[in-house]
Amino acid sequence: MTDGLRRDGRLGIGIIGAGRVGPVIGAALAGAGHAVTGITRGSDDERASAVLPDVPVLDALDVVRRSELVVIAVPHDQLPGLVSGIAELGGWQMGQLVLHTDPAHGIEVLRPAAERGAIPLAVHPAITFTGTSMDLRQLQAGYAAVTAPPAVLPIAQALAVEMGCEPVVVAEADRExxxxxxxxxxxxxxxxxxxxxxxxxxxxxxxxxxxxxxxxxxxxxxxxxxxxxxxxxx
Missing domain, CATH: 1.10.10 (Arc Repressor Mutant, subunit A)
Incomplete structure (x- = not known):
């Protein structure tokens, strides 16, 4: 991964999931100074490209390999299989941040990534997403449930703030x-x-x-x- 991005605080961010949530999260973090490296195809690529113009459309494995922070915004039932599938293909990297936005899962669902050295984070912005730039204003007025290992909880909280939300810590056992x-x-x-x-x-x-x-x-x-x-x- 690129040391220059680490030194100046900027991260290369990849988005897995181009529905209503992923592109908006990418746009919010891009607005905080990070660089979006790629996004997967989704349910409405035209809407996603309107929120994140000129971002390369890649397959999930390429998104992971290009990114220091991977944001996973996929349907609840797809999340476990996606994380384990990328692990089996050797995609997760040591020290890479992996963040999902599902309200019901904490960090346990990211264990296959963590076992390969990635840092698991769960951040759920508590708004109803439309998949448009209007969501960016809603994020500024909202909160986000944050779950992470104690040592990296400040990272998850900082990312929630950069999305525009006020972070609230929710324990792993309380996510359901x-x-x-x-x-x-x-x-x-x-x-x-x-x-x-x-x-x-x-x-x-x-x-x-x-x-x-x-x-x-x-x-x-x-x-x-x-x-x-x-x-x-x-």
Whole structure:
């Protein structure tokens, strides 16, 4: 790997996963001064290239071999097989940073990479990604769940900050509960809003999504404030 990038704090970053998450994370880190070395093909290459223009499209093994930090942003069920498959091909490198963005996994899923000398990091930005540059603003207002070995936890926290997020440490054993909480909020919000807009549309309310926008935002903000207030003294 390139010593020059180490000395000035810049890393060569490779992205595995060109869906809604990977390109945005790459763009956020590029905005912090790092260099994106390559990205794999994904579900929407045109959208990915709009967020990360002029970045080489490579296969996963080439991304790994060119990069000091590999960001893995793939579906939950694909992550274990991808990590172990690259390990079997001899792709992971000693001292290489390997970061995944899955909420439910901690660093254990990266063990095949760690066994070959890579440094495992789990950083999940707690936003709903659209896969567009609008997500960069959402990152600036968001938090990120961070899990890493104690010795390298500051590295994971620093990368979360460079993405624009405030890092919050989540223990390995708590990642499943964390993911359940995140999924519950997202699924409940989508379901309730879907039901409500459908009912308004049925009774002839034009643009039901727009009609509910201010109500939903103000209600959610009030609920979040209430949840953040300290409990009353008994």
């Amino acid at each position: 509960a964390y993911a359940d909480a995140i999924d519950a909020v997202a699924e409940f919000a989508r379901s309730i809003i879907g039901q409500s807009t459908a009912r308004l549309r049925d009774i002839g309310v034009p643009n039901p999504g727009g009609y509910l926008s201010a109500l939903v935002q103000s209600t959610v903000e009030r609920a979040l404030r209430d949840a953040s207030d300290p409990p009353p003294l008994l």
